[in-house]
Amino acid sequence: MDWLGPEEWQAVALSLKVAIWATLLNLPFALLVSHALARWSFPGKQLLNAIVHLPLFLPPVVTGYLLLITFGRRAPVGAWLEQTFGLVLAFRWTGAVLAAAIMGFPLMVRAIRLAIEAVDPKLEQAAATLGASRFWVFATITLPLILPGLIAGAVLGFAKAMGEFGATITFVANIPGQTQTLPSAVYSFLQVPGGEDAALRLVAISVALAMAALIASEILARRASKRINGT
């Protein structure tokens, strides 16, 4: 990859790392929250729904600022995390993961929730009469049946994480080699004279990655739904 400068290459690698981590971290929580929203009834359900979707409606800069005053090194949660686990988020790549995860979360929840709602509860009832507890009903019936939706949600979350800019730059800034993700790098290159070539290369990579993710998810989802509806 000699046509990419080290700085550009770092930005691509960091973005991939951040997006993969954000997606993996989000998956279990998104599954749990989607299941709760789709199937359970509990007080405060509407509130949970609103909170989950908030990052979709807030300006990303606002989300980033909220993260900063919550997870900054001097902020209550941030200080506690540093003392207890030695985990620092602000201005680190870990913070970029958090920002990307939070921004991608509502998209994942929406896709997975739709998939769960499409599963016939009668099938889950039938599994229960055959002796499966709630956990086993979920693991052996619901989960396999929502696999296409789960893949779609994961890809959406991944794509959002790859492209996250506003919240990331506000929360962890734009430090080359540390927190400079692909979109931040494009932004930086466009700020300096003669940076258009580098920016264009990154844009091309961005488009290629997005296309690859989309095609991969299509293939996976098709394979999964074939397995479900196969004859």
Next chain:
Amino acid sequence: MSLSVDIRHTLGDLVVEVAFEAPGGITALFGQSGSGKTTVINAVAGLLTPQSGRIALHSSVLFDHTHRTNVAPYRRRLGYVFQDARLFPHLTVLGNLTYGSRFAPRDNAGPALEDVTDMLGITSLLNRRPGGLSGGEKQRVAIGRALLSHPRMLLMDEPLAALDTNRKEEILPYLEQLRDVTGLPILYVSHSVAEVARLADTVVVLDQGRVAQVGPTEHVFSDPGMVRQLGLREAGAVLPATVTTHHTDGLTELAVSGGTLMLPQVDLPTGASTRVRILAQDVILSRERPVGLSALNILSATVTEIRAGGGPGVVVQLQCGQDHLLARITRRSAQALGLAAGVSCHAVIKSVSVARHDVGRS
């Protein structure tokens, strides 16, 4: 093994208040749609929590409102066969069949996979997906799946209602076998008089959320008071019968307690016990023994009860041997013949339907 149900539950306008005991064998919950059948079977399965009451299987309490007992459906171990099969689309037929066995207690042997697939005729389908099965095949797999979960009882909610006549005929023999071979108690929801007459040992007749009548099938079907619930065209007595002779002209002779019946070719071995159903509208009454009639089946009987409905017809209950027959005739004929309780007469039977399979009642 007996199931006892005593529940109360309000569903919209319908107040379901039902109490009965199912002694074993097949107990049919019979009633028109909206009579509360599905509410009752779902309460037994634990898919619906009644507002009050108690449900117990044998000595184990499944639900008791006063003691706040409500066993979760997955711990009840009742195999449920739904009207719409509900096979898991992402599993093969084999995967569906063995689904329940991994949750069954180890100490309970239960039927073997091979025996069940043989009995239900689904051995050749094991590697198929539910999506490609016919309605009848799906329903047989669903029955097998419920059986292989090692249940203490089977619950069946209109398992044949979604199938056409041919498919019904395809499944019915398996249900009869199920009753005779496995000995599992079965709670069978149906609105089909023919199915209930053929399968059930005990009938619980539900009418607008209440038990209208409960008892052995022969008893309930020969009750003139049940004619309205069963429907005028469908009402008729069910009698135990034994195959005595296969005649060379293609007729089969069956013995009932009140005499013999001649029927076209019955596919049962000599000595087999079965059950015949004689519709009330297929019985003609005569005071004298009729002569010069083409009808072969004439039984002597004694009138036990005459019940008038709103219309021009009456339902006559007859004692015929140890069993009862029902006849539906016009009020005018009843008067012309001078029929009254205690009067002896002859029942001319125009047609008889026979359960195909050996009933083998215990």
